[in-house]
Amino acid sequence: MNNELAKKIILPMFVFIALLSVWSMIANSVDDFPTPTDTYVAAFGGTNVDGDEITGVLSDPFYIENQDDKGLFWQILESLKRVFGGFALAIIVGVPLGLFIGMSKNAQYAFDPFIQIFKPVSPLAWLPLLLFIFQDINMTAISTIFITSIWPIIINTALGVRSVNEDYMNVAKVLQFNPLEKVVQIILPVAVPFIFTGMRLSLGIAWLVIVAAEMLTGGIGIGFWIWDEYNNLAYHNIIIGIIIVGLVGFLLDLIMGQVADFFDYKKRGRA
């Protein structure tokens, strides 16, 4: 094993231990705050502080008791469905719009102020309005994700288009490419890595938004599950929820990064 890799594995252990001690300190000073051990038991099962034998929430994530009582796997799956729904919509609308804004100065002038105004609006501000429009949990969550995660896609796509070298466009002009050929043969190869950077940021935002959205809309999903556990006074499950949300988000980002590299001509294997 090389030195660099060993460091990458060992050094985080120290931080992990430090985090556990801070956590224990908080648990000691806040009443009813679960300790790391409580949380571990709540997750994987064992004997809890009251001496009862319990099964952890992670020991059977696939159970289905009834429509409203399902294992964690189903909660996450439900959240992911909404995330990918909103994310897919954001790509379908955002990429062409970004291409348009990148290729036309007039389009840029027309859209830019609104992008700048809507981009910083919190998903929580959109939520009531969208709930009022759709009166439906799924549609509200999906449209909230769409409207908050579309901005990085538009902005990065437009940036990618604008970074196309003037010389490449001159080549296209000499060869008399039509607009479609320009987009497919010149602009997209340059812009695709930028588009994927935008998509990666966007997916990150989508995953951030889903937890907040589900807390407010209720139903099923990891966000609602966390809120539900708060109402059940099961604080250890909140911590488990946080860790799961983090891990899933990390995994999504990792996958998105791999996909992005695959489409980047600078990083792809030699043709």
Add this chain to the structure above:
Amino acid sequence: MGKHKFLYLEKVEKSFPVPGKESYVAVTDIDLEIKKNEIISIIGHSGCGKSTLLNMISGLDMQTDGYIFLKGKEIKGPGPDRAVVFQNHSLLPWLSVYKNIAMAVKKVMPELSSSELRARVEKYISMVNLEHAKDKRPDEISGGMKQRVGIARALSINPDVLLMDEPFGALDSLTRANLQEHLMRIQKSVENTVIIITHDIDEAVLLSDRVIMMTNGPSATIGEILEVNLERPRKRVELQHDKEYIRCREAILNFLYEKFAKEDE
């Protein structure tokens, strides 16, 4: 009118608007006739509008006054009949050498079958001796090789005129000499009309039938036209003591550094 001439520039002027002031005239009063299969160099100090002139012939830039005719037709925009070799090669970095050329051929000659396409692309790759690099991408080959691909790509679409904007300007002098040899050898076999923008006196004399010398801008125009009466093929080393070669060199030197010397700004 230039209806019967091959390439003809008539009273061509290019000016750029300056807000609140009189417009800036880059080049003016350009009258020039270029014959088929002639090799022309355009030489001048930087800022003399020689690139502007080339861009107007390529159609990437439009003149503000005057006319440019190619084979009796007025030039109104860029087109594959006037292929351009750009100074920085302008190869698409995500395509291999082969694909860079194939892309151009496919677009300009859509009627070719896939085997004809392949044969044509390979013909031009071997013309610049790059068979070994045909599957490499631009970032994997040297600057000189990239420029050879640029030349192969430009010639592969069978243009009427080959326009070269300081094609070897970014290369070291040995690579440059090597590419000049390539160009002379290719020119012998394909016979094309070539216009080369350069600031290299030896390059101009070595390659051209005529050297167009530009006065300094603003309002730059053609100062003198020098006929280079040297037999082809030309041999760089032998020419060093050739009377005609020395005469041409001196004429250009005299023009650039005596009549139209330019101070550094």
